[in-house]
Amino acid sequence: MKYIKIKNIALKGSMMVLAITLLSACKIVFKDGDVAVKPGNGSGTSPASCSAQTDGVNWGALLTENCTNLSDYNLFADSTDPTDNPNSGGIPYDLTTALFTDYASKYRFAFIPEGQKAVYNEHEAFDFPIGSVLVKTFAMPEYTSDRDGSELVIETRLLILREGGWVARPYYWETSTDATLAITGKSIENMTTNHKGEELTFTYGIPKATSCTSCHAVVPLLQGPDDTREAIFKPIGPKARFLNKDYDYGGLVMNQLSYWALQGKLESLPADLESVSHTPEFNDSTDLSQLNGEELNDNAKAYLDINCAHCHRSELTLPEPLYAGPAGGSGLQVEYNRSYDENPGKFGTCKVPVAGGHSDYSADVVPLNADDSYLLFRMSTNDERHRMPELGRSTVHGEGAALIRKWINNLPSASCSPAP
Amino acid sequence: MKLNKNMSHLSKVLLCSLISSSILLSGCKVTIKGDDDTEELIESTVDSIANGGSSDGSGSNGTSCDEILTTSDYRFPCDAIFVAPDAVDGDDITNELLLALFEIADDSVVVLPEGNFKVSETITIAAASGLTITGYGIHSTKLDFTGSTGDDGIRFEGGNDITARDFGVYETNKNGIKAVGANGVHFTYTATVWEGDLAESQGAYGLYPVQSQNILIEHNYAYGSADAGIYVGQSNNIVVRDNVAKYNVAGIEIENSNMADVYNNTALNNAAGILAFDLPGLEQAYGGNVRIFNNEIYANNTENVGHGAVSIAPPGTGVLIFAVSGVEIYNNNITDNDTSAIELASFFMSDPDVANYPVNYGATIADGWSPMIKNIYMHDNLIARNGDNPAGTLLEEVIAGYTSPYNSTGMPQVFPAIIYDGIGELLSNAGALTDFNYVVGADAAADGVNYNPYAAGDLLCANGNINGNPGPSYDDVNTGLVYGTNPLDAFNWDATGNPAASLLIDKMVNNTFLNCVQNRLPEATVTFKGKEYGCSGDDLSEPACAL
Numbered sequence: 001m002k003y004i005k006i007k008n009i010a011l012k013g014s015m016m017v018l019a020i021t022l023l024s025a026c027k028i029v030f031k032d033g034d035v036a037v038k039p040g041n042g043s044g045t046s047p048a049s050c051s052a053q054t055d056g057v058n059w060g061a062l063l064t065e066n067c068t069n070l071s072d073y074n075l076f077a078d079s080t081d082p083t084d085n086p087n088s089g090g091i092p093y094d095l096t097t098a099l100f101t102d103y104a105s106k107y108r109f110a111f112i113p114e115g116q117k118a119v120y121n122e123h124e125a126f127d128f129p130i131g132s133v134l135v136k137t138f139a140m141p142e143y144t145s146d147r148d149g150s151e152l153v154i155e156t157r158l159l160i161l162r163e164g165g166w167v168a169r170p171y172y173w174e175t176s177t178d179a180t181l182a183i184t185g186k187s188i189e190n191m192t193t194n195h196k197g198e199e200l201t202f203t204y205g206i207p208k209a210t211s212c213t214s215c216h217a218v219v220p221l222l223q224g225p226d227d228t229r230e231a232i233f234k235p236i237g238p239k240a241r242f243l244n245k246d247y248d249y250g251g252l253v254m255n256q257l258s259y260w261a262l263q264g265k266l267e268s269l270p271a272d273l274e275s276v277s278h279t280p281e282f283n284d285s286t287d288l289s290q291l292n293g294e295e296l297n298d299n300a301k302a303y304l305d306i307n308c309a310h311c312h313r314s315e316l317t318l319p320e321p322l323y324a325g326p327a328g329g330s331g332l333q334v335e336y337n338r339s340y341d342e343n344p345g346k347f348g349t350c351k352v353p354v355a356g357g358h359s360d361y362s363a364d365v366v367p368l369n370a371d372d373s374y375l376l377f378r379m380s381t382n383d384e385r386h387r388m389p390e391l392g393r394s395t396v397h398g399e400g401a402a403l404i405r406k407w408i409n410n411l412p413s414a415s416c417s418p419a420p
Numbered sequence: 421m422k423l424n425k426n427m428s429h430l431s432k433v434l435l436c437s438l439i440s441s442s443i444l445l446s447g448c449k450v451t452i453k454g455d456d457d458t459e460e461l462i463e464s465t466v467d468s469i470a471n472g473g474s475s476d477g478s479g480s481n482g483t484s485c486d487e488i489l490t491t492s493d494y495r496f497p498c499d500a501i502f503v504a505p506d507a508v509d510g511d512d513i514t515n516e517l518l519l520a521l522f523e524i525a526d527d528s529v530v531v532l533p534e535g536n537f538k539v540s541e542t543i544t545i546a547a548a549s550g551l552t553i554t555g556y557g558i559h560s561t562k563l564d565f566t567g568s569t570g571d572d573g574i575r576f577e578g579g580n581d582i583t584a585r586d587f588g589v590y591e592t593n594k595n596g597i598k599a600v601g602a603n604g605v606h607f608t609y610t611a612t613v614w615e616g617d618l619a620e621s622q623g624a625y626g627l628y629p630v631q632s633q634n635i636l637i638e639h640n641y642a643y644g645s646a647d648a649g650i651y652v653g654q655s656n657n658i659v660v661r662d663n664v665a666k667y668n669v670a671g672i673e674i675e676n677s678n679m680a681d682v683y684n685n686t687a688l689n690n691a692a693g694i695l696a697f698d699l700p701g702l703e704q705a706y707g708g709n710v711r712i713f714n715n716e717i718y719a720n721n722t723e724n725v726g727h728g729a730v731s732i733a734p735p736g737t738g739v740l741i742f743a744v745s746g747v748e749i750y751n752n753n754i755t756d757n758d759t760s761a762i763e764l765a766s767f768f769m770s771d772p773d774v775a776n777y778p779v780n781y782g783a784t785i786a787d788g789w790s791p792m793i794k795n796i797y798m799h800d801n802l803i804a805r806n807g808d809n810p811a812g813t814l815l816e817e818v819i820a821g822y823t824s825p826y827n828s829t830g831m832p833q834v835f836p837a838i839i840y841d842g843i844g845e846l847l848s849n850a851g852a853l854t855d856f857n858y859v860v861g862a863d864a865a866a867d868g869v870n871y872n873p874y875a876a877g878d879l880l881c882a883n884g885n886i887n888g889n890p891g892p893s894y895d896d897v898n899t900g901l902v903y904g905t906n907p908l909d910a911f912n913w914d915a916t917g918n919p920a921a922s923l924l925i926d927k928m929v930n931n932t933f934l935n936c937v938q939n940r941l942p943e944a945t946v947t948f949k950g951k952e953y954g955c956s957g958d959d960l961s962e963p964a965c966a967l
Contacts, residue, residue, distance in 0.1 A: 167523075183522055184515040185541070187569070205569060208518050213546035219578045219601025221703065222633045225657045225947055228603050231547045231578030314703055324703065326577050326600050329631040329654050331701040343783040345701045350780065354675075354699060356594060356624035356647055357728025384593035385621065390542075390571045415773065415780045 056088030057111055059131055062160055070156055070171040070179035075111065075135060080177050082137040082156045083107040088114065090135070091263060092249075093256055095242040097282045097302040099389075100397040102204055103193050104154065105147045107137040110238065112265045118238075120257075120268040122277065123317035123337055125235040134159040134235055140204070144195045144284065154188065155179070155206045159216070159235050166233040168212030183209045191394075202394040214391055215310045218323040232320060236310045241302075241336060244278035279305065279336055284399045288406050297340070300407035303400055304347075305336035307389060330354055332364055332375075340411075348375045350416035358386060367411035369418050376404050490586040491557025492609040492639065500529040504537075512538040513563075526550050532587050536562040542570025548579040550949070555587025558609045558641065565592040572598050572628075573612075576605070581949045585609050588641075591623075596645075598628040604948050605635045614644030618667060620725045622646040626668070630654055631703065636946045636953050638662045647730050648673035649690070652680065654704035659946045659954040661685060669726035670695050670733055671717075676789075677707040681944040681954055683964045686716040691724040692737035693717040693757065698744040698789060699729050700767070705787035705864070708746030709941050712739060714964035719756040724812065732770050734759045734812020743767040745794035745878075748941045751967045753802045754837075755888065758809040759819075761837040762798060764880055766844035767791030769814055774847065778859050785856060788864030792844045792871070794878040797938035800967070803897055803928065804888030807835035815839070818902050818923065827923035834893075836900030836925055838882055840934065843903045845880075846919055849873045850907035874905070881936035887929050899933045900925045 049060045050067035058074045061067050071079035076086055086092065090111040098106065112118055116129035128134075135158055139151040156179050158169045171179035172186050185208030192201045213233060220229035243256045252259075255273060260266035270276055279302035280295065291299060304312075313335045314328030315321075325333075331354060333346045345351050348364025353374055361374035370376050378388035380401045387393075413420070488496045501524075504516040513532075517539065520530050527550035534556040545551065553574070555561025565573050571594035576582050581604035588611035589596040596612030599605045612626030626642035629635045630653040637660045642649025649668035652658050658680035664687075665671030671687030673695040674680045680696075687693035694717055696710045717738045724735045733740050736759030741747050743766055754761040768774060768791055777791065810819040821827045822835050847853050853871035860869050887897040901924040904912040914920040926932035943955040943965070952958065955965035 184518045203569075208541065208544075210518055210522055210544045210546065211542070213577050214542075214544055214575075217546055217577055219631070221631065222601065222603055222656075225603070225633050227633060228580045230549075230580070231601060233546075324601075324631075329600065329703050331703065345781075345783060351701050352699075353728035354653070354702070355628075355651075355728065357726070357731065359620055359727045361727075384569060384571050385623075387571070415776055 057090070057133075059088075059113060062133055063131055063162055066169060066181060068181050070158075070181075073133075073158075075109070075133070082135070082153065082179070083139065086111065086135075089263065089265070091260060091265060092247070093238070093243060094245070094247055095237050095306065096245050096279045097242065097299075097306050099236075099306050100393055100400055101138060102191070102202060102393050102395045103140070103144045103195055103200070103284075103397075104138040104204075105141050105151060107139070108237065109135040110260075110265070111135065117265055117267040118260070120240065120266055120270070121319070122240060124319055125238050126240075126266065128161050128235075128238075130161050130163060132161045134238065136237075140191055140193050142194060144193055152191075154191075154204060155182070155186075157212075166216070166235065168209055168216060168233070170206055170209055170212075172206055182206055185209070185211065200395055205392070205394060207391055211391055214326065215389070217326060218313075218318060218320070219326055221315070221322040221324050221328075223322060229322075232323065236306070241277040241279045242306065244273070244276050245281060277337070282403065286399070286403075288402060293410060296403075296407055296410055300403055301334070301336050301340070303403055304334040307400065309333070309335045311389075344411075344414060348373075349411070349414050356385070363416050365408055365411070367414045367417045368409060370405040370408040373408050376401060376408060379404060490554060490609070491560055492586055494554060494586060494609075496531055496554070497529050500531050502531045502533070504533050505531075507533045507535065507537055509535045510538065512540055514538070514540045514543075517543055521545050521548075521551075521553075524548060524551060528552070529554065531555070532561045532563065534560050536564060538567075539563045539565050539573070540568050542568070542572045543574045544577060545575070545579065545582075546577045548576065548582050550581050551579070552583040552585065553587075554583070554585045557586050558588060558611050558639075561587035562590060562611075563587060564590045566590070568593055571595070574598070576600070576602050578602060580604050582606070583608070587611075588613060589626075591615070594624050595628045596623060596626040596642075598625070598630070599632050599635075600630050601632060602629065603633040605629045605632050605637075606948055607637045607640055609639045611641040611643070612645070612649065613641070614646075616644070618644060618646065618669070618722055618725055620646055620727060622725075625649075625651040626665075627651065628653075633657055634946045634948055635659070636948055640664075641666070642671075643667050645669065646726050647728070648695070651675065652677050654702055654707075657946050658944055661954075661959075664688075665690060665693075667722055669722070669724055670730050671720065673697065673730070674707065674710050675699060676702050676704045678704075678709055679942075679944040680707075680710045682710070682712045683714045683955075684962075687720060688716070688718050689722055690720045691722045691726070691735040692733040692740050693720040693754075694738070695733060695740045695742065696744045696747050697729070697740075697742045700781050700784040700789045700791075702784070702789075705784055705789040706869070707744060709944070710744070710747045711941050711944070712747065712749045713751050713967055715752045717752055717754045717757070717761075721756075721758045721809075732812075732814045734763065734810070734815050736760070736806075736809065736811055737763055738806065739763070741765070741793060741796055742770075743789075743791050743793060745790070745792060745796075746941065747796045748938070749796070749798045749801060751800045751964070753804075753888075755802070755804040755806065757806045759807065759811055759815070760835055760839050761801070761803045761806040762839070762882075763815070764793055764796055764838070764840040765814065766793045766841055768843045768847075769841050774852075778856060782859055785859045786861040786864070788861065788867060788869045790869055790871075792848065793841075793880065794874065795938060796880040797940075798838065798880075798882040798934070799884045800886070802886045802888045803837045805893075806837045807896065810835035818900075818921070821921065821923040822900065822925065828925060833898065833900075833925055834896035836898045837896075837928055838885075838899040838934070840880055840899075840901050841903065842901045842905045843919055845874050845878075845905040846903045846907060846912055849905055876936070877938070879936045879938065880934050881938045882928070882934040883931055883937065885928055887927075895927060897928045898925050899928045899931075901933050 050072040090109045113131040118126040137156040141151045172182035173179040186206040188204040191204035217231040311325040311327035314324035364375045366372040504513040529552045532555040573589040573592035576599040583606040614622040624647040626649040645668040648670035649665035653675040656678045671690035675697045738754040738757040738761040856871040946953040
């Protein structure tokens with residue numbers, strides 16, 4: 001793999017980090033590089049843990065510190081390459097159907113502390129032990145057709161399970177040697193990739209840390225004036241149905257779930273893998289014309305699940321009772337394990353948009369008429385007023401939109417459908 | 421700009437203390453001597469600490485934090501966190517604001533600078549507790565989201581007892597200030613504004629609490645939204661008072677929400693002034709106990725450029741009650757609205773395919789949503805000079821009938837000041853909807869949701885309303901019924917046995933129609949930071965609460 005050098009990208013993010021830090025530390029004297037930090041009462045942190053030399057992953061720092069440099073956590077054997085060779089038994093993984101992020105390639109790793117295991121869940125993200133970190137690196141390929149070819153490594157996002165719950169920390173590869181914490185995110189102009197012969201140029205947005213909750217949190221369905229339950233932060237990808245596929249572990253091709261279990265990192269996996277839910281492997285080379293009706297529905301539901309249902313979900317299989325995604329309240333709820341037939345309205349069928357809407361689209365989904373369907377429009381526009389998902393993309397996923405278009409045009413006719 | 425190595429080291433070291441050092445200590449002494457822009461940035465942030473919260477940059481000597489008040493007399497606490505206090509008009513303060521709010525300590529007060537600033541992304545705040553975001557005043561701190569890459573301006577996700585106050589949010593791509601899943605929301609002295617002509621492309625909701633509890637919205641200004649200026653959805657225990665909603669599609673809208681008091685507001689120049697809706701298919705399937713009183717609701721005659729659900733609101737509407745039950749509308753001044761003062765519509769007006777409701781809306785009907793409108797009590801409203809130029813697709817045929825000889829009088833009429841569709845009541849009274857009862861879930865049925873003939877407590881009643889029209893047009897203030905509600909009256913059915921629109925009309929003061937009395941509804945109470953607000957809370961002595 002070859003890296004393209006990134007140059008001349010301002011370090012504003014890091015400076016902002018510095019600024020907020022000053023807010024919280026007391027008595028700081030800084031003269032031309034002369035640094036002295038005297039923590040106030042109760043501060044008690046050991047900044048040294050970020051620079052601790054550890055054989056494997058720097059678990060101590062992960063658990064407590066927001067280190068400036070990604071390399072401080074010592075997650076990878078080569079600290080300049082977050083795409084390969086994880087330390088401490090980190091497992092690379094892949095998803096059957098992935099969230100679209102401007103055609104970026106993604107390198108995912110799960111680091112689970114030695115001797116501990118994640119617990120299998122039939123429908124939801126696995127129950128990880130404290131200290132676990134999910135690492136996802138985003139890289140823009142020069143050609144999307146050649147994802148093993150040259151690429152620009154952009155950002156690495158960490159989801160760390162600390163005592164208080166999951167936290168998200170974005171790191172930006174401002175140079176090719178290390179990535180730095182970018183709490184306020186980053187806009188990278190003139191990002192390019194060649195997709196199917198077309199040169200795409202766009203502004204790539206690294207989400208700010210506070211945005212992570214927009215997709216990763218579920219919020220309480222408050223049950224009365226005395227209900228003060230808080231939002232809960234959750235991973236999205238590592239669910240059985242997305243992991244249930246083969247992966248090439250450097251020559252060993254094996255089902256990911258079986259591999260995790262074999263590595264002693266997953267417990268309670270059903271012995272019969274056939275009984276484990278799985279979503280189809282939809283990607284940019286999926287030939288829609290080869291899908292039969294059932295496969296089309298299956299692909300579309302998987303796509304909606306990973307791209308929309310982190311927000312557009314409510315209750316169903318969430319383990320915490322009376323919680324929903326932040327957009328569950330819109331009435332659009334498109335979890336893969338939700339039955340379309342039982343309530344087509346949850347998938348937007350004939351549902352009038354609650355907030356906003358658009359004059360050209362009469363309902364979220366108009367079966368047999370994708371062109372009148374607001375949901376498809378929202379996937380197909382970059383207008384911030386209407387764009388969905390609202391975060392994480394600056395381009396339109398043509399293949400995903402084509403899938404949803406075909407799905408809508410093959411749904412059973414409904415009351416809002418055009419007359420036959 | 422390049423960060424030098426030492427600086428990088430500093431940030432690394434300091435960052436490590438971020439988590440546990442969230443307590444802001446007063447009396448910090450911070451000295452920084454760096455170079456270039458970095459220094460400026462740090463100093464601007466640090467100043468606020470060194471000055472004990474003062475934003476004037478004059479240093480700590482002789483400046484007490486107690487002296488800073490917003491234009492609404494809110495006093496910044498001494499440990500307030502000042503965001504970009506030295507920013508000048510036009511500066512983009514997005515990053516400073518994000519950093520200040522990042523995993524912020526409970527009960528923090530974050531102060532936005534005084535002036536006009538750009539914000540280029542959605543400011544998302546998750547699970548904050550006791551957080552106050554304040555500017556220097558509704559006119560003094562202005563956040564301009566023009567060109568933002570995000571949809572909403574400020575968005576609270578979860579959280580308890582959160583406050584936004586004393587600043588304006590301008591030109592967001594979608595919503596102004598949103599809160600979802602929060603318990604305790606206080607929006608006060610904020611402005612949510614989209615300038616220019618009202619157009620579809622403008623923002624959706626100005627103030628937008630949804631799926632939340634204990635919501636206090638007061639002293640705000642909402643202008644130019646292509647949906648609702650102030651919208652409360654799927655929430656409970658709500659007080660909306662002393663706000664101005666101007667030139668939105670919907671001024672103030674209460675949707676699928678319970679226990680809401682809307683009083684002492686002004687709604688003007690919207691397409692529709694104040695609305696209460698229950699929409700199908702939502703998580704909180706239905707609302708009720710909404711009181712709309714002592715509001716000024718006038719000249720809501722702006723074109724309805726909205727889309728989605730709000731598009732049904734006829735322009736020229738004072739109050740629109742749509743598919744919701746349990747609303748009391750009283751002592752409002754409802755004047756100069758070109759279509760009607762009060763419109764009362766079942767969902768059948770929007771979707772007349774009655775036979776297919778169990779199919780098309782079965783799940784939400786099971787949850788308790790109902791197309792019906794029941795138990796509406798309108799009294800002591802001053803109603804004047806409405807109906808001059810009725811419009812709106814929801815009422816298109818109704819308007820055509822009243823303004824031509826094709827109504828019960830055989831003469832063109834000024835459009836009724838109070839107009840009720842009556843269709844749901846007629847069908848219920850005829851027993852035509854009793855099969856819907858089998859669809860209603862047990863919880864909703866226990867809560868009284870049914871499709872039986874209207875009982876006394878279900879009726880829509882209007883009495884004691886005051887005709888404010890001057891002499892010559894005094895007779896133009898009327899109550900209209902699109903469908904008569906008596907199933908035994910053959911006049912209400914056509915030859916094929918379908919309901920026939922009679923377009924009944926008579927003087928409002930005659931009480932020919934809707935002549936009944938309903939029980940008064942109980943007041944809504946908001947509990948925020950342990951204190952009670954509303955007519956049974958801080959407004960015990962407020963005259964409107966005695967009406």
